[in-house]
Amino acid sequence: MRSTASEPAHPADAAGTDTDRAPLRATADNGLKIVIVGGFGVGKTTMVRSVSEIRPLSTEETMTRAGVGVDDPRGVEAKTTTTVAFDFGRITVNDSAVLYLFGAPGQERFWFLWDRLFAGTLGAVVLVDTRRLDDSWYAIDRLEAHGMPFVVAHNDFGGDRHTLRQIREALDLSPDVPLVRCDARDRESSKAVLIALVDHLYALSTQGAVPASETAESAP
Numbered sequence: 001m002r003s004t005a006s007e008p009a010h011p012a013d014a015a016g017t018d019t020d021r022a023p024l025r026a027t028a029d030n031g032l033k034i035v036i037v038g039g040f041g042v043g044k045t046t047m048v049r050s051v052s053e054i055r056p057l058s059t060e061e062t063m064t065r066a067g068v069g070v071d072d073p074r075g076v077e078a079k080t081t082t083t084v085a086f087d088f089g090r091i092t093v094n095d096s097a098v099l100y101l102f103g104a105p106g107q108e109r110f111w112f113l114w115d116r117l118f119a120g121t122l123g124a125v126v127l128v129d130t131r132r133l134d135d136s137w138y139a140i141d142r143l144e145a146h147g148m149p150f151v152v153a154h155n156d157f158g159g160d161r162h163t164l165r166q167i168r169e170a171l172d173l174s175p176d177v178p179l180v181r182c183d184a185r186d187r188e189s190s191k192a193v194l195i196a197l198v199d200h201l202y203a204l205s206t207q208g209a210v211p212a213s214e215t216a217e218s219a220p
Contacts, residue, residue: 030097034197035117036087037104037143038127039135043155043184044103045087047127051190052089052101091194099194118142123197124150127184130162133170140171151178151200153193 036044048056087103102117118124124143128136136152143150154167162170164179173179178200183189 031100032093032097033100033102033121034123034125034194035102035104035121036125036127037139039129039132039139042127042129042132042135044127047125047155047182047184047190047193048087048089048101048103050185050187051091051194053092054090056087056089056101118146118148121148123201124148125193125197126150126152127155128152128167128171129155129157130167131157133167136171140173149197149201149204151180151193151197153180153182153184153196155184156181 036047038044087101089101089103091099091101093099102121104117105113126136126139126143140150140152152167152171152173154162154164164181168179178196180193180196182193
């Protein structure tokens with residue numbers, strides 16, 4: 001298996017030289033890990049690419065005939081590549097803290113990798129596509145089984161628009177799980193999802209805090 005770097009997430013990365021990438025600060029001594037999970041083709045690689053401050057590492061490979069009858073391409077028939085291990089990106093929070101992003105593979109045959117990716121994880125983002133909502137169940141069940149805090153982000157692919165309340169009911173989400181809408185291609189939108197997760201983690205660690213889901217649910 002050959003792992004390759006993905007396309008640049010930002011214009012500054014286009015040249016691909018070390019001087020074009022954001023260097024890791026020497027004072028950064030606190031690494032925080034977040035995993036992005038979800039079904040096949042839901043936008044996990046795209047989110048890592050859009051928000052990472054460095055050229056992300058991607059283990060995408062071309063889909064071949066070997067996957068016919070194994071992978072389920074419903075709703076993403078135009079997809080030609082797939083993640084076979086994980087995606088990796090980085091965001092500097094401040095002088096001492098760095099956020100490491102791991103995008104998990106979506107196909108069932110690679111789910112055995114998830115437990116290793118979950119090790120040492122602060123929290124998770126579950127990306128969902130309402131065209132393939134059933135694909136989200138496994139991710140949510142696994143996170144709940146691990147007792148890991150998470151937020152759910154509806155990656156809007158267009159088409160029929162469902163309200164967040166409808167999505168919450170369809171996924172049978174607990175009221176205290178934040179649910180937000182996003183466009184994984186957009187850096188600011190992806191950042192907002194990560195901020196929602198951080199807010200949720202803070203709320204869980206602070207007694208009497210208002211769950212972030214109450215704010216998220218007020219969105220249209």
